[in-house]
Amino acid sequence: MAGNRWSFGSDGRERQGEGETATDPFHVPRHTMTDASQDEQLPPITSLSSAQRRVLGTMIEKALTVPESYPMTLKALTTGCNQKSSRHPITNYQEADVEETVGELRELGLAAVVHTESGRTERFRHYVRRRFSSLSEPQVAILGELLLRGRQSVGDSGFCPGATAQTPTTLPGA
Numbered sequence: 147m148a149g150n151r152w153s154f155g156s157d158g159r160e161r162q163g164e165g166e167t168a169t170d171p172f173h174v175p176r177h178t179m180t181d182a183s184q185d186e187q188l189p190p191i192t193s194l195s196s197a198q199r200r201v202l203g204t205m206i207e208k209a210l211t212v213p214e215s216y217p218m219t220l221k222a223l224t225t226g227c228n229q230k231s232s233r234h235p236i237t238n239y240q241e242a243d244v245e246e247t248v249g250e251l252r253e254l255g256l257a258a259v260v261h262t263e264s265g266r267t268e269r270f271r272h273y274v275r276r277r278f279s280s281l282s283e284p285q286v287a288i289l290g291e292l293l294l295r296g297r298q299s300v301g302d303s304g305f306c307p308g309a310t311a312q313t314p315t316t317l318p319g320a
Contacts, residue, residue: 188255189253191254191256195250197243201223201248202251203289203294205218205272206274207290207294208222210287216271217270220241220244220245220270223244232294233294255273
């Protein structure tokens, strides 16, 4: 799977261009969060609001399905949240709503801002694998679908029944 080339500047921010690269949509850089220090205690996550679930699910989905346009601009993230296919319920978030929700996810350590070399616009990415390191990539993908579509009966998801048998029923550390 081809992906963008991202480097890490002297200020510790992720930048598009030359340098240390990340082609895996789940790549977790060692020193790139522009939010609070990694050493800071993050609050426990016991539940997410419907807006937080939608925004996080959209970031997970787009990291997998369109890695060339990930991390996402606020406009792209808002459009993804409001898309009408594979979403339940259908929403109509404004950019201000999504921006506020991304801020909440950043406080939980689930999202971060990424600055590109051009610096024209901020981009956002998820850090689910950083926050819950015990989750595998397939588990994160299933989590993304559930965040976007809600509970699924056995025949409703696009996954084979055996694939969900290994998925934890609760988030690690919750």
